Amino acid sequence: MTEWSYTVRIWSIRKRPYRKPFQLRWQVGTRPHSESFLTRGLAESRRAQFVTAAREGEPWDVDSGLPKSMVQKAKDISWYQHARNYVELKWNHSPASTRRNLAEAMATVALALVKDTKGMSDHKAVRRALYTWGFNVHRWKEEPPADVAELLTWVERKSVATSALSDRMLVRKALDACSRRLDGKTSSGSVIARKRAIFHQALGFAVDAELLAENPLATVKWKAPERVEEQVDPECVPDPERAAALLAAVRKQGSRGKHLEAFFGCIYYSAARPGELVGLQLQDCDLPRRGWGVLRLRESRARSGSSWTDTGEAHDRRGLKHRARKTVRYVPIPPELVAMLRWHVTLYGAHADGRLFRTARGGMVQESGYGEVWANAREDALTPAERTTKLAKRPYDLRHAAVSTWLSSGVEPQLVAQRAGHSTGVLFRVYAKFLKGGDEAANAKISARLRERSAPLPKSV
The missing domain is CATH 3.30.730 (GCC-box Binding Domain)
Structure with missing residues (x-):
């Protein structure tokens, strides 16, 4: 010390x-x-x-x-080298999706923090080299192609010193880069917030490494573009009749559709995220002959790309979203889904590793594959006018349909949040419009209760 x-x-x-x-x-x-x-x-x-x-x-x-x-x-070292040190520090403790976010943010900032652009190749090519090689720790063991190595050498040579970030105008330059897409348009509020947070942490690491006296981001008066609150648009959410029609349209698509009907059914009836179903095990399904069953959701297998996972597989195995690694979410499922899953097990059984859903060759269900099936089902089940709207545009909209159905049925928001894997705060924010839609029903219930307790009103004279 x-x-x-x-x-x-x-x-x-x-x-x-x-x-x-x-x-x-x-x-x-x-x-x-x-x-x-x-x-x-x-x-x-x-x-x-x-x-x-x-x-x-x-x-x-x-x-x-x-x-x-x-x-x-x-x-002192260059910002590019410091950013690589920061990514390496975070790498082993981060899931694959976070690693991608780190690489994306650091590629954006590193390209903004250069002394000049003299001799710079195509902007997109440099950003791609930084994202896929410069800030991907797994790739550091490999020899990059000659053109990529040349681009990274240029960035290293032109990168400003980390100590130069004490200059607030340089920090503003990096923040402005975080707010723009490659085409020059403004990024979404969530992307800007994510990149700014990662940049802030990297500057904090520079303070810890004694490369900066203080984190300059705290003193920079910079306002990000307005961030639109995340809310589910009711226009995207199919009602129960349309949801049933869409699931039937999935089933009509031959063997591929029949195999995925229960997959989409789980999204709709249990509000499970697609990534939580990719590795769903038969042993985690209670499927009685009559009545309600239960799904035990234990992990998420989101597709992140083999370049970012430790196993080299395209899907990253991780705990449930925003939950401790071993957390299990118990979701009661209605008889409709129980029957659908029992039929699926009878027809297809389970994979050797226990997975219910898989490709024809036994691999992980891919978003591109089930996305194509969903697009065809949408073409078949919706009217030409509905197909031009956002209605059920993505399979994920079935999850929104499930949550909105529970809320409109009068289920307590706390219980809805628990089953959907949300915090109540997120539920109230994301599904605010559906909660507001229940005002009349809520008012009627309150009035009925008050009438039970209140004394008769005096007759008017």
Whole structure:
């Protein structure tokens, strides 16, 4: 650990009969230090730097004998190298999707924090090289293609020093880059917020590494573009009749559709996220002959790409969203879904590893595959006018349909949030329009209750 002292003594230059005859001597705390120079001018220049640092009240490193500003300058590195160090620090503790977000944010910032653009290749090519090679720790073990290596060398050469981020205008430049897409248009509020948060953490790491005295982001007055509150648009959500028609249209698409009917059914009837169903095990399904059953959702297998996972598989195995790794979510399922799953098990059984849903070759269900089936079902089940709208545009809209159905049925929001894997805060924010839609029913219930307790109103005269 660095030991700092404010007790400094600096002596005059003395001349000795050696190869470097002019010697500067000084003392930090109780430890003496000296440095020799070929000319008196060089020695006096160094002494002047020390005197200035002492007068400005800088702390001095006892071991090296240098003021803090010089210590920082000696250990300073380029922002590109610092960003790589930061990504490496976070890598082992991050799921694949977070690794991709780190690489995306650091690629954006690194390209903004260059001294100039002289000799720069195509902007998109440089960003792609940074994203796929520069900030992907798994790729560091490989030799990049010659063109990629050339682009990364250019970034390293042109990257500003990390200490330069004490300049607020440079920080603003990076923030502005975080708010723009490659085509120059403004990014969504969630993307801007995510990139800014990652940039803030990287600057904090620079403070910890003693490359910056403080995090400059806290002092920069920069306002991100308006962030639209995340809310489910009722126009996207199919009602029960349309949902049933869409599931029937899935079933009509031959063997591929029949195999995926229960997959989509789980999204609609249990509000499960698609990633939570990709690895769903038969042993985690209670499917009685009559009545309600239960799904035990234990993990999510979101597709992140083999470049970002530790296993080299396209799907990353992780805990439930925003939950501890071993958390299990118990979701009661209605008889309609129980029957659908029992039929699926009878017809297809389970994979050797216990998975209910898989491709024809036994692989993980892919978004591209079930997305195509869903698009065909939508063409078949909706009218031409409905197909031009956002109604049931994505399979994920079935999850929104499930939650909205529960809310409109009068289920307590806390219980809805628990079954859907939300916090109540997220539920109230995301499904605000559906909660408001129940005002009349709620008012009627309150009025009925008040009439039970209230005394008869006096007759008017």
